[in-house]
Amino acid sequence: MENYKLGVKTSWITAIINIILAAFKVIAGIIGNSSAMIADGIHTLSDILTTFVVLIGLKISSKEADKDHPYGHEKYESVFAKILSMLLLLTGIFIGYESIKILINGEIKAPKLIALVAALLSILIKEGMYWYTIKVAKKIKSISMEADAWHHRSDAFSSIGTFAGVLGARLGFPALDPIAGIIVSIFVIKVGVDLYIKSVKELVDESASEETIEIIKNKIQFIDGVRGVKELKTRIFGNKIYVDVEIFVDPYITVKEGHDISEIVHDQLEKDIEDIKHCMVHIEPFQES
Structure with missing residues (x-):
């Protein structure tokens, strides 16, 4: 306002x-x-x-x-x-x-x-x-x-x-x-x-700049419990950004623990990057190659 x-x-x-x-x-x-x-x-x-x-x-x-x-x-x-x-x-x-x-x-x-x-x-x-x-x-x-x-x-x-x-x-x-x-x-x-x-x-939902995407990835990867980023999508919505991200977590933790990690990622991104209006986080089990 x-x-x-x-x-x-x-x-x-x-x-x-x-x-x-x-x-x-x-x-x-x-x-x-x-x-x-x-x-x-x-x-x-x-x-x-x-x-x-x-x-x-x-x-x-x-x-x-x-x-x-x-x-x-x-x-x-x-x-x-x-x-x-x-x-x-x-x-x-x-x-x-x-x-x-x-x-x-x-x-x-x-x-x-x-x-x-x-x-x-x-x-x-x-x-x-x-x-x-x-x-x-x-x-x-x-x-x-x-x-x-x-x-x-x-x-x-x-x-x-x-x-x-x-x-x-x-x-x-x-x-x-x-x-x-x-x-x-x-x-x-x-x-x-x-x-x-x-x-x-x-x-037409163009993605955010490469610089912004790199900032988002770096912030996610340093959060405790995140084993990596599988996929990251962004789209410009007026003067705001929507983020959809899939992160890897330990496959042996509980559902609640995985959910808690996703909530931390969600809250951290929306707090640290003012332009992000909403962030959707999906968790995937991490598999050793």
């Missing part, structure tokens, strides 16, 4: 900042005759939408397990991250389309100074928002919030492209303004594709 509250607080703070910044950038783009700045402002407007999607995802995924969802709701994080990635893709395509249209039509005007100032402010503010959001996302292990953080950074990079385009246009190369918009769109599309792939992997 503390993670949920922290995530909600962060999302609301970034949403309010985005509303103010988006309005300023769009107005600056219109007044300053900059197509790149208008596109940049629209990109920031999409950030507001994605932040609200994150808020919905955090609320649902933080719910306790129930009759219809006995394993919990963590996978909703990945579902909403997938939605965010598609929003990024659409944003990138829209920015690119508008910039190409301006370039082809030849309706290019030299931007005014206000567009340059807006781009510089956007770079500083959005990069700060990225670091603030990514820090919280990693702390609470939220993939949808991580996606939102990258949306902030993509906006910062788009503002760098906008700054370069506006500056070049003001120095006598007006075509650089819409060209900057096209470059920005390519970057945004790439980030969207990367996040889409990451969210899909979490929805």
Whole structure:
């Protein structure tokens, strides 16, 4: 619940900042005759939408397990991250389309100074928002919030492209303004594709990292009574891990003694590795080779 509250607080703070910044950038783009700045402002407007999607995802995924969802709701994080990635893709395509249209039509005007100032402010503010959001996302292990953080950074990079385009246009190369918009769109599309792939992997029960698997094996093998690990399976479930492990024990101990060893393994793993939500332990008789 503390993670949920922290995530909600962060999302609301970034949403309010985005509303103010988006309005300023769009107005600056219109007044300053900059197509790149208008596109940049629209990109920031999409950030507001994605932040609200994150808020919905955090609320649902933080719910306790129930009759219809006995394993919990963590996978909703990945579902909403997938939605965010598609929003990024659409944003990138829209920015690119508008910039190409301006370039082809030849309706290019030299931007005014206000567009340059807006781009510089956007770079500083959005990069700060990225670091603030990514820090919280990693702390609470939220993939949808991580996606939102990258949306902030993509906006910062788009503002760098906008700054370069506006500056070049003001120095006598007006075509650089819409060209900057096209470059920005390519970057945004790439980030969207990367996040889409990451969210899909979490929805198809991909195993935990090799490093995590090795940590689990090492912890099991040093527990008294465990003679070895026969098989270990892991699967990512939202921001948590499920573990299924078969361990070897002395074939001549009692059923209760074997059960006690499996309970120790279960409790030790869930205690030592915070990401593990549930561990299923099966015991097998150890056979000398």
